Amino acid sequence: MAPIHQSCSFLLITFMITIIGKPPLVAGIFRPSQWTLAHATFYGDETASATMGGACGYGNLFLNGYGTDTAALSSTLFNNGYACGTCYQIKCVQASACYGNVPYTTVTATNLCPPNWSEASDNGGWCNPPRTHFDMAKPAFMKIAQWKAGIVPVMYRRVPCVRRGGLRFSFQGNGYWLLVYLMNVGGGGDVSKMWVKGSRTGWISMSHNWGASYQAFATLRGQALSFRVTSYTTRETITAWNVAPANWAAGLTYSTPVNFH
Template structure:
């Protein structure tokens, strides 16, 4: 017997809504913060500062402690959809959004993980910028169950280096990283120094304790995806603290 057209359409919709789970996505939850223009998301534990100016925009999220991994996840991109199978009334079905990790959602041990302590371990939780969250969730719900997965980050232009601090303490913010999005390790070499390993200070900020002020600088950066790029003399001699430099190189997808 032929399946009625309306039933066929219904079954197709159900299959579509169930597809993300079948594709091996992970389960988590999501709330929102920062206001309708995401102005309250500026700054954050990754150190990206003004997210409008640094290119991250309003499609961002603060990660719960287990996802944030002490800053190692800064810059990573996640595709997120509301888990329609778990909560139909709160979801916008069939919609996904891609966000970049720019902040930490700290745990609140005064509240239980099922009642306000959304970012407590071991929960996988995204406190998303409001403009991104409302694409997948109904505003009145406040918190929704989600399915998520890591995806490559798509960026325009090259990797950027912003140098602050003072001589013998250089703090380098590495931003606009494509592909895996996050940095696993870095080193710096001045025109009058050997190659020197850098260490993560906080978020996406990497530090060097060498006397390299005023020298042209070369950086070597290894992404969390395992690709290494050498940014030869990306910072010219005569630079001063507070300046940013944009390379012409980018990590491949």
């Protein structure tokens, strides 16, 4: 089993998968939410270079499958990072800058829009709590409204994330501290819990670090690694066996062929 470098195409690594729980409540169907009023701005330019990285830790959004259809969430929506990877349909409403022939665009949450307490919530401090606000990548914003408007009222709703390919586990840390960024999550798009199992250990609970990252303080060097992941939204749990080989290394990303629905 070969690791996947960030600069290369992702190679699927064969593994076994188990769905835990009973449908529809635990591993059930995630349906779109009701439309709700919010506002949206944009950051960066047409290249979306300013959106790379971000509080969720997804790194290069082009290489990792998110592209330019992304948004930073106000802290009210960000939920201390548990909203990383969630997907939203957004449509511009009640403004002359809206493109009336565009029903909506779909974005993934990849970043945090922090409060700006030096500005009023209705005049510059758009992401101040308790406001629900989307600071969109400029290319995504330009799909629904004229960018010169700066800020527009929008309607939004949570929708299931449709992802191609499987879950992607990006490793950092060392043989005694493993930090994993989980990317390309389908279904609810989010993660509430993770566990890791070495080939010589039992299941070890991983603590939430920040954004889409989870960590384990354990001696895992030289062991093949399996993971168990629970969705924050649907509570569906996936067990992925032998995701990374015994010679796994920090700085590499490993992929699995299946995903949440």
